[in-house]
Amino acid sequence: MKIILLGAPGAGKGTVAKQLTQLDGSVQISTGDILRGAVQAGSELGKEAKGYMDRGDLVPDSLIMGIMEARLQEDDCEKGFLLDGFPRTIPQAEALTELLAKLDISLDMVVNIDVPRDVIFDRLCTRRTCENTKCQAIYNVKSMPPKKEGICDKCGSPIVQRADETQEAIAHRLDTYNEKTAPLAGFYEKKGLLKTITGTSSDAVVNGIKKELGI
Ligand code: AMP
Numbered sequence: 001m002k003i004i005l006l007g008a009p010g011a012g013k014g015t016v017a018k019q020l021t022q023l024d025g026s027v028q029i030s031t032g033d034i035l036r037g038a039v040q041a042g043s044e045l046g047k048e049a050k051g052y053m054d055r056g057d058l059v060p061d062s063l064i065m066g067i068m069e070a071r072l073q074e075d076d077c078e079k080g081f082l083l084d085g086f087p088r089t090i091p092q093a094e095a096l097t098e099l100l101a102k103l104d105i106s107l108d109m110v111v112n113i114d115v116p117r118d119v120i121f122d123r124l125c126t127r128r129t130c131e132n133t134k135c136q137a138i139y140n141v142k143s144m145p146p147k148k149e150g151i152c153d154k155c156g157s158p159i160v161q162r163a164d165e166t167q168e169a170i171a172h173r174l175d176t177y178n179e180k181t182a183p184l185a186g187f188y189e190k191k192g193l194l195k196t197i198t199g200t201s202s203d204a205v206v207n208g209i210k211k212e213l214g215i
Helices: 013-024 031-041 044-055 061-071 090-103 117-125 167-181 184-190 202-213
Strands: 002-006 027-030 081-084 109-114 127-130 138-140 194-198
Touching: 002 013, 002 184, 013 027, 013 081, 013 109, 013 202, 027 031, 031 044, 031 061, 044 061, 044 167, 061 090, 090 184, 109 184, 109 202, 117 127, 117 167, 184 194, 194 202
Parallel strands: 002 081, 002 109, 027 081, 109 194
Antiparallel strands: 127 138
């Protein structure tokens, strides 16, 4: 499947994407994960992106398009992909449309995961992430704590609160989302690709997507 997952930070895009990869071998492509990996590796890309990310601002479109142009041409995308956190601005969406046309790829659909702001805010404040960039497993201190406090169940690395998951940075990220990313729903609706699914459980969202795709 070739799907874009839209939705505010904390809407559950990553969890839904991981569940969908189990169905047909499609890969999850998260620009946030790629950027955090680059920051931790101390690469040029990471150095350029870090300040924007810590403030909860979007990284410039040109950097993101450079990443995605290369990523979408890797072999593992042949079975399909779930774009998680990209595109995030109208210029990114326009550039993606051109890129997909050039690569002769068509999208199955764009899913807008709609979750109330108060639920999202609470989720992000209590979210913790494995600091190992090869793992980046997600936990929640209230609803999904690790078995051993502060330690990742999967790889044993420390789990941490991301710098952009303080209350201030979260509020800023949600405002940025409303201003820059929410208009993408209209962009894809006009193309006849949009399906909005309202739901706070990832299972409900995954079932909605399966139904839409007839699988
Ligand atoms: P995420 O994990 O998707 O919430 O992304 C974390 C941070 O990475 C965002 O707050 C942005 O600073 C940056 N980022 C991720 N994806 C994008 C994108 N498509 N465009 C611009 N910035 C991005």
